[in-house]
Amino acid sequence: MRLAIMATLFAFATAATASDEALHAELALLATKRIYFAHQSVGANILQGVAELARGAGVPLRIVEAPRAAAVDAGTFGHFYVPENGAPLEKLANFEAALGAGSGIDIALIKFCYVDINAGTDAAALFTRYQATIAKLRAQNPNTVFVHATLPLTTAQTGPKALAKRLLGRTPYGTIENVRREQYNALMRRAYAGREPLFDLARLESLAPDGSAVSVAWDGSIAPAMAGAYTDDGGHLNARGRELAARELIGVLAAAARPLQKIDGFATRVRMSR
Numbered sequence: 001m002r003l004a005i006m007a008t009l010f011a012f013a014t015a016a017t018a019s020d021e022a023l024h025a026e027l028a029l030l031a032t033k034r035i036y037f038a039h040q041s042v043g044a045n046i047l048q049g050v051a052e053l054a055r056g057a058g059v060p061l062r063i064v065e066a067p068r069a070a071a072v073d074a075g076t077f078g079h080f081y082v083p084e085n086g087a088p089l090e091k092l093a094n095f096e097a098a099l100g101a102g103s104g105i106d107i108a109l110i111k112f113c114y115v116d117i118n119a120g121t122d123a124a125a126l127f128t129r130y131q132a133t134i135a136k137l138r139a140q141n142p143n144t145v146f147v148h149a150t151l152p153l154t155t156a157q158t159g160p161k162a163l164a165k166r167l168l169g170r171t172p173y174g175t176i177e178n179v180r181r182e183q184y185n186a187l188m189r190r191a192y193a194g195r196e197p198l199f200d201l202a203r204l205e206s207l208a209p210d211g212s213a214v215s216v217a218w219d220g221s222i223a224p225a226m227a228g229a230y231t232d233d234g235g236h237l238n239a240r241g242r243e244l245a246a247r248e249l250i251g252v253l254a255a256a257a258r259p260l261q262k263i264d265g266f267a268t269r270v271r272m273s274r
Contacts, residue, residue: 020057023247026254027059030077033257036069038082038095038110042152045237047079049246069103088116088126092133101140107256109147109199114154114235119176123183131191145256148192150185150202153178153226155234156216175216182223197256199249205230205241
């Protein structure tokens with residue numbers, strides 16, 4: 001029994017060491033690239049997690065706020081708060097203007113916020129505009145790898161207020177909204193999963209620490225919802241959530257930064273959802 005326990009502990013320690021080494025290597029690679037990340041508050045949570053992991057790994061990752069991609073130097077993780085929350089089409093236009101043409105950026109991505117989609121959003125129309133924006137930017141920046149990101153989720157409203165809404169025939173917050181977010185995210189996965197780099201934040205947020213899937217149901221549809229363990233306010237990431245998301249983002253970005261591979265005649269950096 002004692003030998004079995006020791007063997008188990010050794011296996012855990014070995015796995016942890018390998019994980020730490022992989023994280024260090026990924027961060028060291030990113031520290032040599034020019035990255036541009038458009039986001040709002042949830043993105044700031046994730047960047048805080050990235051910075052914390054870099055410090056813990058002893059990797060000097062330079063994270064700098066830059067309103068224009070042209071201001072991002074080599075070896076810099078540039079980012080900016082893309083305006084405005086609740087106006088995703090405006091965000092796309094501002095991302096396009098901030099990145100510009102011939103930016104020299106190695107990796108670029110825009111991540112919407114959960115408030116960018118509500119119960120009345122046409123998810124398909126928004127995704128069509130997203131694809132058009134990325135296609136235009138890709139033509140203007142042929143050496144830039146674009147990473148795609150699913151839209152973050154929120155927890156579903158519970159408790160007395162949710163019960164009261166249901167009794168009144170109203171839908172608790174986080175139900176229809178998460179269904180609309182999943183409609184958008186499903187289009188994102190269908191278009192890019194396994195083909196181009198995809199940071200599937202929604203999937204991470206909807207899997208509880210025990211591996212169970214958190215979901216909501218509305219009008220015959222079932223959609224992922226945010227696990228309560230990763231947030232203190234129902235939408236933003238707490239320490240546990242931001243570390244989880246940061247580790248995933250680091251892995252996806254590092255995969256995108258690796259040497260070019262040829263797929264179906266197109267040059268792309270792949271590895272796509274973890």
